Amino acid sequence: SKTTALPDVKPRQSTTLIAYFTRSGNTRVVAEQLARKLNANMFVIAPATPYPADYEANVEQARRERDAGYQPPLKQRVPGFSGYERVFIGFPIWGMTAPPVIRSFLAQHDLTDKTLVPFITHGKYGLGDSVTVLKQLAPRATILDAYSQECDQERDTMNQVNSWLSRLSADSNQHELTHAKS
Numbered sequence: 001s002k003t004t005a006l007p008d009v010k011p012r013q014s015t016t017l018i019a020y021f022t023r024s025g026n027t028r029v030v031a032e033q034l035a036r037k038l039n040a041n042m043f044v045i046a047p048a049t050p051y052p053a054d055y056e057a058n059v060e061q062a063r064r065e066r067d068a069g070y071q072p073p074l075k076q077r078v079p080g081f082s083g084y085e086r087v088f089i090g091f092p093i094w095g096m097t098a099p100p101v102i103r104s105f106l107a108q109h110d111l112t113d114k115t116l117v118p119f120i121t122h123g124k125y126g127l128g129d130s131v132t133v134l135k136q137l138a139p140r141a142t143i144l145d146a147y148s149q150e151c152d153q154e155r156d157t158m159n160q161v162n163s164w165l166s167r168l169s170a171d172s173n174q175h176e177l178t179h180a181k182s
């Protein structure tokens, strides 16, 4: 009969998507916490050609692409994108704006009538013009206030490691001098 309760064996299609881009992993930590708390699907935004692993080369390429307004091709578009109602979109701030690949993502998905929930990490200089970029490239979406968080900067870690290595080599020079005297 119709009142018999059968287990629902159909996988439930979530209407919430968490789409994010990350270089050093900070934004991924936020995305994964959202995934733990929400019944949502995950999508990693990536350019067809990865950004350089080398930090300085990445900074330089990001600057060139930003200045040229270049939108790098995506590695992949979201399968079944039209089925999502709410899209959490996460990214780091690059050069006081959204990374170029985020512009590509927004331009290549139809966000009409979707709710966009931005989550943004930065290295202490704030959101720059990234929220304006979202509004420009998703004019027909409802955009909620961005969640933002200051996270460690790769550059700070690099500088601290350099200082440590300088101290280490100063110490070992000192050590060698002491030995030479004796």
Ligand SMILES: Cc1cc2nc3c(=O)[nH]c(=O)nc-3n(C[C@H](O)[C@H](O)[C@H](O)COP(=O)(O)O)c2cc1C
Residues within 6 Å of the ligand: 021, 022, 023, 024, 025, 026, 027, 028, 058, 059, 060, 062, 091, 092, 093, 094, 095, 096, 097, 121, 122, 123, 124, 125, 126, 150, 151, 152, 153, 154
């Ligand atoms: C190419 C590049 C440009 C950056 N530009 C900025 C910036 O303009 N302002 C800022 O506060 N942080 C800047 N950062 C730091 C990152 O926004 C911050 O460390 C962020 O949390 C990194 O996120 P991720 O680990 O998800 O890649 C930049 C980092 C990179 C790699």
